[in-house]
Amino acid sequence: MELTEQDRNDFRAEVRLWFKENTPEDPGFVLPQTFMEVGTDQQFEFLRNWQRKVYEAGYLGMAWPVEYGGGGKPQVLQDIVTEEMIRAKTPLIMNTIGLNWAGPLILAKGSEAQKKAYIKNILTAEDIWCQGFSEPDNGSDLGNAQLKAERDGDEYVLNGSKIWTTHGSYAKYMILLARTNPQANNKYEGLSFFLSPMQVEGIKTVPIKKLTGEYGFTQTFFDDARIPADCIMGSEGEGWKMAMLTLTFERGAAGGQAGGVAILYASVQEVVDMAKKVQRNGRPAVEDPVLRDQLVRLLMDEKALSLGGIRAGMAPLDSERPLALPLSEKLQGSELQRRLADVAVQLQGANMAYYMGDSEAAENGRWQRSYFNAFSATIGGGTSQIQKNIIGERVLGLPKA
Amino acid sequence: MELTEQDRNDFRAEVRLWFKENTPEDPGFVLPQTFMEVGTDQQFEFLRNWQRKVYEAGYLGMAWPVEYGGGGKPQVLQDIVTEEMIRAKTPLIMNTIGLNWAGPLILAKGSEAQKKAYIKNILTAEDIWCQGFSEPDNGSDLGNAQLKAERDGDEYVLNGSKIWTTHGSYAKYMILLARTNPQANNKYEGLSFFLSPMQVEGIKTVPIKKLTGEYGFTQTFFDDARIPADCIMGSEGEGWKMAMLTLTFERGAAGGQAGGVAILYASVQEVVDMAKKVQRNGRPAVEDPVLRDQLVRLLMDEKALSLGGIRAGMAPLDSERPLALPLSEKLQGSELQRRLADVAVQLQGANMAYYMGDSEAAENGRWQRSYFNAFSATIGGGTSQIQKNIIGERVLGLPKA
């Protein structure tokens, strides 16, 4: 199905209208800025309902196959929806691990039975998915995962612990990286990949309090938990391959995601707008020349990042190091969010010490919270330090240490 | 000899007067800012004469033993002289490698014959000394020095090359690190240390053009050059120990230097003074708020460095990490010089492109040249990157890679 410019414009108009009419009003409690920040049942129920509504309107999983509950339409339409969601400042779509990581994986590598069993309920938010990759002693070093999965008849017996489990306490399933063969030739070959149920005896989730004071992650403990053997993805020993493929979906390096906005990025313009309202040293912060210099730097970096997304697709301007832009987007985007929140806090001057919950906090303390939350992205999914190693080695060809 | 405050003040007054009366006028050609920058015979002769004059006035080697030509006086008097030289903005004292590195080493470890032979002529600048540590393939990694010294009867035969030889073409002697035993247990034990003559057949110096366009260093080539065996310092295999001791003198981590100003550091105040005179965007540069912020940062860093020198001696404020201040002085001092020269260039606005030799260059292009020359200190004597490793490991106790 080839879409004309006119088709796309018509569709955009339709979508824009729908979100205008259907975007929920402020629910009266703080909503998460990212899917990782769902910390209360109230937030969870609200966002689950919102996802279902968007799905039912036909605006989620638009490019996924019809037979599993998708829309069977071109990806470009889903992209238009995503853009319009951002424009409309809608709440985020929460079941991200299902929609954008596990779902594409299952569609790419899963059995027919698995596709039938899981895909539609991911879209409706009936089934929440979580991810079990990181472990307490192996935060960055996924290949070193130690959670044991021992085959026992038609089951695997799980023992160990996973950490930073987003939606852990709401999830019905977990994409799980576990060690099935501790004697393998190397650490990677000993790993297998499971679509593990969570409501199983011996699996317990404990909420982790974040540095913001809120919740959103759990630690998940596995104590002789038994799961069906057929929930393995691929075969034993293919866990690392599956995990790496999952990461390419997670990092957006491969397509196939169901869509929906998972993270409401702050824009520099929002900081600028606040700088015009907030006083610093008895005058509007935006009049401070040193701060202006900082704000312009942020605007430049944001613009470059946005333009980089466009340029990445333009071969003649991208041929020298085609991986440079895709591999640096996560690093630059996450660091920009941290820096802009930091500046947004500082520009509040004497009132920067007000936190969420204080009636006098500028913009309800949003920026203080954003600053702290920003570390989830500079640490999670490979720290910024690791990202720089990757770019230095894979893009610049510098030798490993 | 215990000196009273009054004694010191009287001496300072005497010295101040002497330098006021004897500091030479502008010779009409550019003088070096550091002992490493002596690039023309004209500069060399001028500075050699100046050193001799200061020595003859009794203001150099004041604390060295009388029997070898020193003054036999307390070190504090020499320190006062150094301070007054800086205050009087005199030319620098050039024979630094002799006065502050080789001289202290010979006094500490040399034979009586060596002391008699070398010390006085170091002070008078009759004998210029140079250093042969770095090699083309081992700039930072001194322990890996490969220049060969093979014993042959009463001589050693030298083959190989040294680089970054300051005063190479003027020097009568070189402190030389050479490999006498390539089969030693480890690379360090194979090294020996020589007070090598330079006017020997088979030793050739070739000037190196610096990035400023000037000269000051040479590469020194050794081609079957024969030197007397008794010019070794210590015994064979003690080279690394001697080199390390030399570096403690070089870095000022141990006392015993003859004194004299080797490097005319630029002060931030000089940059500030220029910022008041120079126009940028049609108004005095010092009125630019972003630049003011940078200048204040530089002033703070300079002040902290100066205060750190004082605090380093104050046990109660220095007991937690006593090596922190001494080990960081070189790093911070050299990086500050680079940064302040960089700012000094930038603040010149459209005219920053004028270089030395242009009649319209601000302050004769001094800052452009200083900026480039500043790298000699951020690279030489252990790069800034190596300095940070040393501090991280030796002061903070972080593990080696």
Next chain:
Amino acid sequence: MLNVKTERTINFSDEQEQLLEIATNFCREKSEIAQVRSLLNDEKGFAPQIWLEMAELGWMGVAIPEEFGGSGLGLGEVVALVEPMGRALFTSPFITTTLAAQALLAGGTQSQQARWLPRICKGAVLSLALSELHGDWDLSNLTATALEKNGQLELSGTKTFVSYAPDAQALIVSVSLNGAPALVLVDAEALPEGALVRETNVDETQRTYRVVLDGLRVPSDALLNSGDIVPVLNQIHLAANLLSAAELSGGIGGVLEYTLDYLRTRKQFDRLIGSYQSLKHTMTDILLGYEATRSHLYYAAGCFGADAEGEIALRMAKAQASETLAYAADRAIQFHGGFGFTYDCDAQLYRRRAIWGASFHGDAPFHRQKLGDLLL
């Protein structure tokens, strides 16, 4: 200028040395991290029995003349107490009480001094109510007012960031009176019901309050000396920044050591993470910032009150301390990886402290701007 002794040197007195040592041991003992964390949810936010121990040690009187029961030393000595407190995240009304005492010394009437200074030495908490919602660090910018009426002063307006207000026996409140700044000493008992509103401070070790002055009446003799009060406000501003710099400096020392402990023991990819150069070099940068902070701080402590030089020194100390702690704690969160993202990791405590410290009487860009005016 490099390598040249400055004319003025760091004056570090025997008393400072002793106080530094005593306070270091005291805080290590009384303010273990478990204690700090247990106070986060405590309404008072500090331990009254420890406060009384401090009074017995004479700490509140260090910078109060002997005639009022103090030791007659200066704020430079107080710095040596506050730095270890900052390091241990030890919190109490010490800073605000000390500053209130300094305000009374600088601008109080004889009877105010005679009444309050001895009590402070014995452990009375006093607090300062100087900030307002407009957030201007210039303490002369006042919208709260006092009106003289029938021999009384009627106050109105709102003050912000009043530390430990419910525990204070009196507040020193800045207001505009007849168009000029004035300071009023308000007895706690005079505060109307509901005048104190607890603030949500990003630094959960702190207890700060908004004070609503509307309806508050005090006798006319509650005014501090009626001369020009601006110099007194300036002196409080400078003293507050000196002590804040000390507290932040201690915080840098604390978070530096806390992070180093982790980097020396945590492995990833089979290597101790402290062996990675990008972490090692950053920690070195933080160390250098810490050393610079301490040099500025103890220089400032030694020349506090010495006109321009003293002001320059303490503004440098505050700017350096504030920026270094923010950076050190930001990197501490990052370098702790996933654990750094949790409430259980202490890195966040220091990062929050850095925000509070920056907000308190001026952050680094503010002080650099003032330094520009003084130096350029």
Next chain:
Amino acid sequence: MLNVKTERTINFSDEQEQLLEIATNFCREKSEIAQVRSLLNDEKGFAPQIWLEMAELGWMGVAIPEEFGGSGLGLGEVVALVEPMGRALFTSPFITTTLAAQALLAGGTQSQQARWLPRICKGAVLSLALSELHGDWDLSNLTATALEKNGQLELSGTKTFVSYAPDAQALIVSVSLNGAPALVLVDAEALPEGALVRETNVDETQRTYRVVLDGLRVPSDALLNSGDIVPVLNQIHLAANLLSAAELSGGIGGVLEYTLDYLRTRKQFDRLIGSYQSLKHTMTDILLGYEATRSHLYYAAGCFGADAEGEIALRMAKAQASETLAYAADRAIQFHGGFGFTYDCDAQLYRRRAIWGASFHGDAPFHRQKLGDLLL
């Protein structure tokens, strides 16, 4: 905003693509580093025969309308030529001639255009004389003057940084005439003896001259259009910064690759130095700055002339390019160690270029200040 397509996108034309490829190959071939270095001491500073080849390729006419013998494309296409030149440190009077042509298009009389534009297409060098000793980047700040007398203009004052002046057949000179800015087209033959003084430019690949105007007389019709010339000056300012950004962007690419080559092959302490994280991460930062520069640059190239958006884009490009090249080349010197300190190491060539580029119509802080006025 992150992850959202902006309404405007990067317009990269087929012509740009072709020119980029042709110029890349041309510069690689004609401007090997040995050639660059041999020109450092050459009086002209460029190779006339290569200049003629460029004319034959039609490069000087790329942004000149077809009616004057050009290709009728725009400055966006010229960007694709200049970036490879910057990368190869290839120098010639191309930028100044192109800008002079743009000035004539924007403000020249019909007869001036008819006389000079075809010649430029064929290889005539023209140069701009706009800067003055006061160093203000505001081109309307003029102390050089012209006086109308007997149907002639008498010029006086001094212009600075006039590129390749001895090779120019004409100069476009800015002066103050009756208190307002004016541009005068000066035929090279009219210049008095000694009017050109070679400057010592920190970038030794450049040839710049001071032009002493005193005693220079030109006919009245040497004036460019007598209307308000300020918009023309502004347009030159913007065009100059666009081309400068392109040249600097190329320089970043060049010095990045030059340094990477060293880091991939040089060993110290038995390790390839590029494996050290402090170097690896710095090089990554430089790469990211380079990518940002190119994104800004080609966006700016595509929307040059589009009012505020075009101006914003090119100021961002220039600010980013200028600061990134300075940083990249500074680190290049450092990371080359002892060799970096020599004249033989190419790092210094790029560092000098960065200074020249920053001085040329505005450095990064200048453009950020302008952007602040446009965006905040």
